[in-house]
Amino acid sequence: MPERPQSGAKPPLRILLCAPRGFCAGVVRAIDAVERALEKYGPPVYVRHEIVHNKYVVESLRRKGAIFVEELDEVPDGDRPVIFSAHGVAKAVPQEAERRNLFAIDATCPLVTKVHREAMVHFKRGREIVLVGHRGHPEVIGTMGQLPDGAVTLIETADDARAFQPRDPSSLAYATQTTLSIDDTAEIVAILKLRFPAIIGPHKEDICYATTNRQEAVKRVAPQVDAMIVVGAPNSSNSQRLREVAERAGCRAAALVQRADDIDWSRFSGISSLGITAGASAPEILVEEIIDAFSVRYAIAVEIVSTAEESVFFPLPRDLRPDAAE
Numbered sequence: 001m002p003e004r005p006q007s008g009a010k011p012p013l014r015i016l017l018c019a020p021r022g023f024c025a026g027v028v029r030a031i032d033a034v035e036r037a038l039e040k041y042g043p044p045v046y047v048r049h050e051i052v053h054n055k056y057v058v059e060s061l062r063r064k065g066a067i068f069v070e071e072l073d074e075v076p077d078g079d080r081p082v083i084f085s086a087h088g089v090a091k092a093v094p095q096e097a098e099r100r101n102l103f104a105i106d107a108t109c110p111l112v113t114k115v116h117r118e119a120m121v122h123f124k125r126g127r128e129i130v131l132v133g134h135r136g137h138p139e140v141i142g143t144m145g146q147l148p149d150g151a152v153t154l155i156e157t158a159d160d161a162r163a164f165q166p167r168d169p170s171s172l173a174y175a176t177q178t179t180l181s182i183d184d185t186a187e188i189v190a191i192l193k194l195r196f197p198a199i200i201g202p203h204k205e206d207i208c209y210a211t212t213n214r215q216e217a218v219k220r221v222a223p224q225v226d227a228m229i230v231v232g233a234p235n236s237s238n239s240q241r242l243r244e245v246a247e248r249a250g251c252r253a254a255a256l257v258q259r260a261d262d263i264d265w266s267r268f269s270g271i272s273s274l275g276i277t278a279g280a281s282a283p284e285i286l287v288e289e290i291i292d293a294f295s296v297r298y299a300i301a302v303e304i305v306s307t308a309e310e311s312v313f314f315p316l317p318r319d320l321r322p323d324a325a326e
């Protein structure tokens, strides 16, 4: 429980709530896929990797009968569904599922699949591929794993882009992780284009609409507030980027917070304005919980700062659609 204020009237606090924030279409689809699979096939339903990077979501699905595993060798043989997370998987994973005759359902976000397809097209055309992203992130493992070892070079920083030596600068392409910082990525891509003018990029940015819109909203709010909270998990790339964007946009105290109980109140004493956003995998109920925690200490007034409207929707994986055969 949040600590209660000592006594007297609560100080006023203006809360600027970023919009859009929280769940994106890819996360909604992935969570719906697990819930629908539980309804349709009954528990247990296996899920490879956290379906989205949020403990609250994972725990609530676990209570309904989902079993989370890191690798397919933890899934027993049989007819139980196994769902691949929104981050996507290396090609070897569905191949292994097929070899073992497992019932695999792919909840990879269609915008991640788009990046996989681009990488494969470049490869087929004989281009060397540079992937801008963070080493070890499941999406990067999945994208690099679409192609044979050595086909994709990972670039994480502007220095990596300066040092990169291609085999043939005239046959080069790049792709990016979907949840990167727009500004950092623009800098890295600018270096690559300057050094290798023939490099080919995506027709439409790989950084997805949800990442872009949430960062834009934070850029609008962060310079106006004393502190900023990003509701999200430490292993959520897009949430981490939102915190960085808030700091760079001029907010002195920007914190990533998973639940109200995690708030370090010493960082939020004496403030009169607070910005709040949420990463693409953080449910709105956690935003409400955090606003409630502030209302215990402050007399809050909430204003919504909207920088974009979102209407993106992705249909469920085929086996889970209402018209799919039983």
Ligand code: SF4
Residues within 6 Å of the ligand: 024, 025, 026, 027, 086, 109, 110, 111, 112, 178, 179, 208, 209, 210, 211, 238, 280
């Ligand atoms: S953050 Fe973007 S790429 Fe990732 S699941 Fe959401 S919409 Fe898809």
